[in-house]
Amino acid sequence: MSDTPDSAVQTARTHAVRAYVEQHRAAFLDDLAAWLRIPSVSAQPGHAPDVRASAEWLAAKLTETGFPAVEVWETAGAPAVFAEWPSDDENAPTVLVYGHHDVQPAAREDGWHTDPFEPVVRDGRMYARGASDDKGQVFFHTLGVRAHLAATGRTTPAVHLKLLVEGEEESGSPHFRALVEQHADRLAADAVIVSDTGMWSETTPTVCTGMRGVADCEIELYGPDQDIHSGSFGGAVPNPATVAGRLVAALHDEDERVAIPGFYDGAAPLDDAERALIAELPFDESSWLATAKSHGVLGEAGYSTLERVWARPTAEVNGIGGGYQGPGGKTIVPASAQLKISFRLVAGQDPDKIELAVRDWLAARVPAGIRYEITFGAPTRPCLTPLDHPALRSVAKAMSLAFDGAKIRFTREGGSGPAADLQDVLHAPVLFLGISVPSDGWHAPNEKVELDLLLKGVEAAAHLWSELPTARF
Amino acid sequence: MSDTPDSAVQTARTHAVRAYVEQHRAAFLDDLAAWLRIPSVSAQPGHAPDVRASAEWLAAKLTETGFPAVEVWETAGAPAVFAEWPSDDENAPTVLVYGHHDVQPAAREDGWHTDPFEPVVRDGRMYARGASDDKGQVFFHTLGVRAHLAATGRTTPAVHLKLLVEGEEESGSPHFRALVEQHADRLAADAVIVSDTGMWSETTPTVCTGMRGVADCEIELYGPDQDIHSGSFGGAVPNPATVAGRLVAALHDEDERVAIPGFYDGAAPLDDAERALIAELPFDESSWLATAKSHGVLGEAGYSTLERVWARPTAEVNGIGGGYQGPGGKTIVPASAQLKISFRLVAGQDPDKIELAVRDWLAARVPAGIRYEITFGAPTRPCLTPLDHPALRSVAKAMSLAFDGAKIRFTREGGSGPAADLQDVLHAPVLFLGISVPSDGWHAPNEKVELDLLLKGVEAAAHLWSELPTARF
Numbered sequence: 017m018s019d020t021p022d023s024a025v026q027t028a029r030t031h032a033v034r035a036y037v038e039q040h041r042a043a044f045l046d047d048l049a050a051w052l053r054i055p056s057v058s059a060q061p062g063h064a065p066d067v068r069a070s071a072e073w074l075a076a077k078l079t080e081t082g083f084p085a086v087e088v089w090e091t092a093g094a095p096a097v098f099a100e101w102p103s104d105d106e107n108a109p110t111v112l113v114y115g116h117h118d119v120q121p122a123a124r125e126d127g128w129h130t131d132p133f134e135p136v137v138r139d140g141r142m143y144a145r146g147a148s149d150d151k152g153q154v155f156f157h158t159l160g161v162r163a164h165l166a167a168t169g170r171t172t173p174a175v176h177l178k179l180l181v182e183g184e185e186e187s188g189s190p191h192f193r194a195l196v197e198q199h200a201d202r203l204a205a206d207a208v209i210v211s212d213t214g215m216w217s218e219t220t221p222t223v224c225t226g227m228r229g230v231a232d233c234e235i236e237l238y239g240p241d242q243d244i245h246s247g248s249f250g251g252a253v254p255n256p257a258t259v260a261g262r263l264v265a266a267l268h269d270e271d272e273r274v275a276i277p278g279f280y281d282g283a284a285p286l287d288d289a290e291r292a293l294i295a296e297l298p299f300d301e302s303s304w305l306a307t308a309k310s311h312g313v314l315g316e317a318g319y320s321t322l323e324r325v326w327a328r329p330t331a332e333v334n335g336i337g338g339g340y341q342g343p344g345g346k347t348i349v350p351a352s353a354q355l356k357i358s359f360r361l362v363a364g365q366d367p368d369k370i371e372l373a374v375r376d377w378l379a380a381r382v383p384a385g386i387r388y389e390i391t392f393g394a395p396t397r398p399c400l401t402p403l404d405h406p407a408l409r410s411v412a413k414a415m416s417l418a419f420d421g422a423k424i425r426f427t428r429e430g431g432s433g434p435a436a437d438l439q440d441v442l443h444a445p446v447l448f449l450g451i452s453v454p455s456d457g458w459h460a461p462n463e464k465v466e467l468d469l470l471l472k473g474v475e476a477a478a479h480l481w482s483e484l485p486t487a488r489f
Numbered sequence: 490m491s492d493t494p495d496s497a498v499q500t501a502r503t504h505a506v507r508a509y510v511e512q513h514r515a516a517f518l519d520d521l522a523a524w525l526r527i528p529s530v531s532a533q534p535g536h537a538p539d540v541r542a543s544a545e546w547l548a549a550k551l552t553e554t555g556f557p558a559v560e561v562w563e564t565a566g567a568p569a570v571f572a573e574w575p576s577d578d579e580n581a582p583t584v585l586v587y588g589h590h591d592v593q594p595a596a597r598e599d600g601w602h603t604d605p606f607e608p609v610v611r612d613g614r615m616y617a618r619g620a621s622d623d624k625g626q627v628f629f630h631t632l633g634v635r636a637h638l639a640a641t642g643r644t645t646p647a648v649h650l651k652l653l654v655e656g657e658e659e660s661g662s663p664h665f666r667a668l669v670e671q672h673a674d675r676l677a678a679d680a681v682i683v684s685d686t687g688m689w690s691e692t693t694p695t696v697c698t699g700m701r702g703v704a705d706c707e708i709e710l711y712g713p714d715q716d717i718h719s720g721s722f723g724g725a726v727p728n729p730a731t732v733a734g735r736l737v738a739a740l741h742d743e744d745e746r747v748a749i750p751g752f753y754d755g756a757a758p759l760d761d762a763e764r765a766l767i768a769e770l771p772f773d774e775s776s777w778l779a780t781a782k783s784h785g786v787l788g789e790a791g792y793s794t795l796e797r798v799w800a801r802p803t804a805e806v807n808g809i810g811g812g813y814q815g816p817g818g819k820t821i822v823p824a825s826a827q828l829k830i831s832f833r834l835v836a837g838q839d840p841d842k843i844e845l846a847v848r849d850w851l852a853a854r855v856p857a858g859i860r861y862e863i864t865f866g867a868p869t870r871p872c873l874t875p876l877d878h879p880a881l882r883s884v885a886k887a888m889s890l891a892f893d894g895a896k897i898r899f900t901r902e903g904g905s906g907p908a909a910d911l912q913d914v915l916h917a918p919v920l921f922l923g924i925s926v927p928s929d930g931w932h933a934p935n936e937k938v939e940l941d942l943l944l945k946g947v948e949a950a951a952h953l954w955s956e957l958p959t960a961r962f
Contacts, residue, residue: 230720239783241783244781245903246805246807246831246833247902247905248798248902250798250805251789251803252788253785253786255805255806257807257808257809261734261809262737264737265738268731272724305726308713308725310712311857312727312858313725314856315725321725324724325720325724330719332820332822333728334719334813334821335730336814337809337811338809341827345866346829347705347904350806356814356818360723360724383787384784429720430723430724432720432820459718
């Protein structure tokens with residue numbers, strides 16, 4: 017591995033990266049637009065051929081970029097794309113980039129100002145489904161590695177570079193873990209770089225250091241064999257809708273802490289250093305609430321809003337139902353009720369133990385006369401980059417170089433992603449390189465990407481392949 | 490008023506009533522079957538002409554029975570039938586009989602063994618929609634008054650007899666109170682006899698002494714402006730589905746008492762005498778549970794199951810909904826949730842005060858950031874016949890005469906009915922004369938009436954018109 021270049025070399029390289037990126041900007045954006053025209057909506061079976069076309073388009077583009085090995089990998093669902101570009105430095109670290117080429121559903125009538133699959137550039141932004149989530153952010157790695165080679169004069173990257181771009185992320189990645197397990201040897205890496213997240217804002221470049229995990233369950237509660245008359249029987253038999261409500265109420269204590277015994281076991285506490293870093297961010301409650309489309313904050317006592325959504329585990333009711341929900345009233349004791357609850361998990365929490373804790377909690381709380389069933393979905397584990405991880409410093413350095421020397425701050429994501437499967441199966445740290453901003457409108461109408469930020473993503477990727485070999489991790 | 494006849498007169502009269510009823514039994518049942526063939530389903534607009542035909546059929550039959558004044562009364566909905574047969578004893582008490590001529594929906598495919606609107610007699614039972622609820626029980630007053638005249642040798646009843654048979658009971662009697670208020674002068678009575686309830690069982694003849702009232706509300710809870718991502722925002726904003734659950738849990742305390750402050754204000758306590766009467770009934774928990782199609786009992790501490798459903802006020806969740814209720818999971822904080830709650834009320838509770846108490850309770854419990862709306866339906870007041878009311882003794886005596894001198898026990902109904910409007914508007918005590926049994930299957934497929942019991946209802950009505958004038962109430 018090479019040492020960190022001296023300041024003059026660094027400056028020259030930074031200029032060279034930027035010059036190369038500027039030179040190829042137009043073609044890069046034209047290519048991205050071509051990819052965005054393929055409506056690779058994984059959730060809609062009718063778009064399965066488009067998801068495949070998207071994989072094949074990307075594979076061809078990666079070959080054209082120079083990756084010597086490009087493969088379309090089949091899964092039980094939509095295909096993924098794998099590409100590999102070994103370094104001629106045998107001692108170089110191996111890096112696996114993760115992203116996805118499928119997109120959320122989108123239709124003009126949902127409120128799009130233009131066709132979601134006909135990209136339009138307006139005011140320095142490209143509007144299209146997938147522009148930032150995630151095709152744009154996957155795509156910056158194509159020009160990124162070319163700029164890296166151009167600026168360093170290398171013929172191969174300074175890292176053994178691998179890409180895995182899946183096609184089912186927007187459908188919950190149902191086959192991703194199996195794919196990773198199947199190809200664990202090919203995917204082996206010293207670090208995973210996830211390009212499927214974002215930054216704090218256009219003016220506050222940040223690096224994400226973790227995502228929460230998630231475990232979700234559905235609880236069915238059965239009372240009378242059919243809806244019964246609440247006048248004749250109400251007040252004398254257990255009501256499954258009442259039980260559902262009591263379970264919801266029992267999820268939290270008065271401090272809004274999750275009240276399921278054992279829930280917090282092993283959960284990594286927030287240390288003062290990270291709390292200080294979070295406090296550095298220019299958080300404004302009213303604009304956060306506007307983004308959340310909410311009208312008040314409420315959460316675990318003793319933590320700020322950002323700490324609550326990024327670094328604390330939660331229990332959330334996603335759905336509840338039972339009895340009569342039509343217009344007017346109906347005087348019944350309902351036959352059944354259901355609850356859908358998801359738990360966000362932080363580092364140190366084990367979804368399997370959470371499942372057992374929830375099952376025990378439920379068994380202790382459902383009264384006699386009510387039968388229940390509980391089913392859990394496949395969990396996603398949390399992942400967290402330690403703030404002192406050398407590779408994290410490399411990512412921050414690469415971002416800073418792309419952002420003209422700006423101070424890089426750190427965030428987390430409250431959501432969950434399949435990156436944790438890579439962490440678990442490959443036993444590699446996960447890092448995040450993303451340039452999307454909250455206004456990009458992921459999953460919403462008029463999704464866009466800020467073109468200047470997208471090109472800074474290209475630069476950051478180019479720099480990262482030079483920086484990582486110095487990290488000695 | 491005449492005094493109670495001596496024993497010999499009574500015995501002769503009892504025989505005469507029975508002989509008259511037996512003599513006319515076949516024609517009576519043929520007539521009832523003809524009425525049951527009219528599908529007077531008030532809840533289904535397509536049956537509106539049938540509801541009208543039912544009213545006209547009944548009016549013609551009451552004229553044929555001998556009522557000198559019979560009128561079809563229009564409402565904003567379905568028509569009611571009013572009939573009046575004054576006594577030639579000017580000092581006779583005035584009695585208003587209440588029933589309804591509309592029926593619940595019924596279709597062969599719901600599980601009926603035969604056409605619900607083609608009555609079939611099998612094993613001493615007549616199967617048809619309305620056989621017991623309520624055409625059969627209204628109809629026993631036709632033969633009943635004729636038997637009364639035949640057995641007493643009178644040409645007019647010993648009471649000023651009025652009948653009001655509404656056509657919207659199975660649709661919640663939306664225009665009934667207005668009808669009663671409009672015709673309050675014509676309906677004025679010393680007592681109201683409701684023939685729309687039942688007895689404990691085939692072998693335990695009983696008289697009902699009250700119905701609970703009901704107040705129901707719908708609560709809408711609004712959180713985020715749309716469903717939001719539970720990973721990005723969950724745990725930091727109030728969740729309306731969670732609030733709905735907490736409201737449900739807060740409805741009751743640990744003793745299953747309603748925990749809304751002021752809820753029990755004024756509620757008539759159960760006295761020892763009535764508890765003793767309830768305890769006399771041959772209650773069997775497992776058969777009660779089978780009727781309730783339930784698998785456990787749960788209710789207010791310190792009361793038996795019958796006390797809970799008959800004589801104690803309750804809060805029941807009739808429906809709850811919010812967020813995602815489809816298959817699988819969806820990691821959202823829902824935009825809204827809703828609750829439907831009904832409160833059963835006992836004598837002494839005022840629905841208007843209950844509404845205020847619920848509104849105060851709600852306002853104190855909904856957290857900042859959640860907007861709510863609450864709407865109440867039109868309440869039904871409770872009604873209760875005091876156990877020492879002289880008219881109640883008359884009803885019990887009439888029933889005992891019909892049931893061969895059997896001891897008559899007392900029940901209540903857990904449900905609610907428009908009879909309370911008669912009590913409120915006419916300021917008259919409400920009494921219940923009904924012969925239906927739990928196995929009759931009200932509102933269910935294969936509704937039936939036990940023919941022997943139905944004819945005992947005829948006898949009881951015949952006796953009641955002789956008994957009531959002696960009651961001096």
